[in-house]
Amino acid sequence: MSDMDMDRRNFLKTSVGAAAVAIAPGMMLYSVAQGKSEGASSRVRWGMLIDTNQCKPGCNDCVTACNRENGLPGETKATDSQWIRKIEIKDISSGREISLPMMCQHCENPPCVDVCPTNASMKRADGIVLVDKHRCIGCRYCMMACPYKARSFVHEPQHDQNPDVPRGKGTVESCTLCVHRIDVGGKPACSEACPNQAIIFGDLNDENSEIAQKVRSVASVQVRADLRLNPGVRYQGI
Amino acid sequence: MRLLVSLLLTLCVSLAWASEAASPKLDIGKGGQCVEDTQWMRKNHMHLLKHGRDDALRHGIRDEKHSLKTCIECHASTQDNSVTARADSFCVGCHKYEAVKLDCFECHSGTRKSAWLQQRNAK
Numbered sequence: 001m002s003d004m005d006m007d008r009r010n011f012l013k014t015s016v017g018a019a020a021v022a023i024a025p026g027m028m029l030y031s032v033a034q035g036k037s038e039g040a041s042s043r044v045r046w047g048m049l050i051d052t053n054q055c056k057p058g059c060n061d062c063v064t065a066c067n068r069e070n071g072l073p074g075e076t077k078a079t080d081s082q083w084i085r086k087i088e089i090k091d092i093s094s095g096r097e098i099s100l101p102m103m104c105q106h107c108e109n110p111p112c113v114d115v116c117p118t119n120a121s122m123k124r125a126d127g128i129v130l131v132d133k134h135r136c137i138g139c140r141y142c143m144m145a146c147p148y149k150a151r152s153f154v155h156e157p158q159h160d161q162n163p164d165v166p167r168g169k170g171t172v173e174s175c176t177l178c179v180h181r182i183d184v185g186g187k188p189a190c191s192e193a194c195p196n197q198a199i200i201f202g203d204l205n206d207e208n209s210e211i212a213q214k215v216r217s218v219a220s221v222q223v224r225a226d227l228r229l230n231p232g233v234r235y236q237g238i
Numbered sequence: 239m240r241l242l243v244s245l246l247l248t249l250c251v252s253l254a255w256a257s258e259a260a261s262p263k264l265d266i267g268k269g270g271q272c273v274e275d276t277q278w279m280r281k282n283h284m285h286l287l288k289h290g291r292d293d294a295l296r297h298g299i300r301d302e303k304h305s306l307k308t309c310i311e312c313h314a315s316t317q318d319n320s321v322t323a324r325a326d327s328f329c330v331g332c333h334k335y336e337a338v339k340l341d342c343f344e345c346h347s348g349t350r351k352s353a354w355l356q357q358r359n360a361k
Contacts, residue, residue, distance in 0.1 A: 040298030068358075124298055132295055133345055161347045163307055163354055168345030183300055 040126040046177055047127070047204040047232035048191065049211050049220060050100060054198035057099040060086055065193030066103075069178060071162045081152035081167075083175040084190055089238075098238055101190065101199070104129060104150040104175035105223065105231030112142035112151065121172075127232050128177045136171040143172060147224050150174045177201075204232065262335040265326050267313040273303050283309075287342070306346060314350040322348035 066084045067074040076082065084103040090096070110129045112121045120135035121142045131142075131151075143151045151174040158167050164180040167173060178188035186192075191199040202211030214220075220234040272279055286304045293299040302308055313328040314321050321329040322343050329348070333340040347354060 038299070039293070122296060124296070126298065130295065132292075134291055134295070158345070160349070160354075161345070162358075163310070163347040163349060163351040166345040166347070171345070179298075183298055 040124045040128070042125040043205060044126040045204040045232060046182065047106065047202070047211060047234065048177075048188070049200045049214055049234050049236060051196075051198045051200075052098050052100045052235055052237040054196040055099050055101065055194075056196065057088055057097065059099075059195070061193045061195055062086070062101050062190035062199065065189040066175075069162070069181075069189035070165045070176075071158075071160070071167065079153075079155045081154060081173060083150075083152070083173070100235060100238065102148060102150070102223075103190075103233070104146075104177075105148050105229070105233045106175075106177060108230035108232070110229065111145040111147065115141040115145040117141065124179075128179055128182070129174075130176055130179065131172050131174065133166065133168060133171040133173070138170040138172065140172060146174075147227055147229075262331050263326055264328055264331040265315045265317070265324070266328055267315055267321075270312070272312075273308070306342065307351060310348065310350055311352075314348070314353075319350040319353035320348050 063082075063084050063086055064074070066072065070083060072081050072083060074080075084101050086099060087102050088097065088099050090098075106127055106129050108123075108127065110121070110123055112129065113123055115121075117139060118135045118137055120132045120137070121129070122132055123129050138153065140153055143149075143153065151172050153172050154167060154169050157169045161167050165176075178186070178190075181187060181189070187201045188199075191201040200211045200214060202209040204212055204215065206212055207216075215234060218236055220236045221238060222229075222231045222234055223238075274282075287306060290301055290304050290306075293301065294305065310321050315323070315327060318324070321327050322340075323330075325331065325334065327348075329340060329343070342348075
């Protein structure tokens with residue numbers, strides 16, 4: 001009986017050793033993880049404030065900059081990706097005409113995330129709404145759910161993408177708020193390209209930021225605020 | 239004794255054959271010191287990429303050291319700046335030999351970023 005016990009003890013000892021070896025590769029992965037950037041923080045809420053008074057009808061600079069930055073074709077056929085569009089609207093009764101750029105509004109409660117069956121459509125901690133194309137199966141529910149028609153489906157095989165902006169056939173995509181630029185301290189290409197600085201980008205949660213100060217001091221609205229999605233993109237002058 | 243010699247000879251020959259067959263000729267680009275041990279990378283690079291992609295995309299934790307872009311920066315061919323363009327390119331060469339499908343580059347660019355930027359700015 002005591003022999004049996006000894007065997008059992010030895011067996012346990014060796015299995016603990018084997019388990020330690022089995023864990024080692026995982027530990028290694030953990031140890032190399034040190035020294036990474038901190039990642040998206042929920043203390044930050046990225047947003048944009050678009051001043052439609054400064055947005056000139058006919059000017060397409062933000063759209064061109066977006067297409068160039070993200071490697072989009074720049075065509076407007078039904079099957080072409082458009083991450084940002086210029087829209088001209090007219091109030092029939094007064095005759096007042098307004099021009100504005102429309103893109104993913106980066107909602108706090110995004111319907112595209114609610115409907116996604118694979119959890120590919122997701123919101124980062126800092127409020128940026130993205131598609132995880134590793135998971136996207138191209139069902140396009142999110143395109144149906146989005147009240148802003150902000151998303152596009154990639155119909156054709158892609159070549160020569162921007163190394164910072166992977167894009168591929170069979171997945172849905174939309175404005176990423178130029179997340180690859182934000183993560184290195186930059187700002188979105190559209191905001192940078194606007195000749196009239198009509199697009200202010202910044203952290204809505206930082207009370208000292210230009211955007212937060214302006215949102216506090218001037219009248220701005222969210223498009224379809226009645227849906228209570230709390231978009232991160234706000235418009236002034238509509 | 240004769241048996242021992244013949245056994246050793248067989249072992250040596252098979253080892254030599256194995257080592258030759260186990261190394262497809264690759265264009266390793268700049269090469270040099272990799273971020274991890276070469277043999278470890280051969281076995282585990284896919285795990286680094288797979289964990290890294292979720293961290294980078296979903297959490298914004300961009301691990302420059304182990305990112306796909308950093309791999310490409312070093313290992314893209316010095317002739318065509320790509321890890322996928324030719325049959326002996328760094329990624330394609332090995333994956334072809336091992337018959338493992340490589341889907342990364344259906345979405346990701348296989349071109350060195352500096353070269354891609356140069357090309358775009360020339361347009």
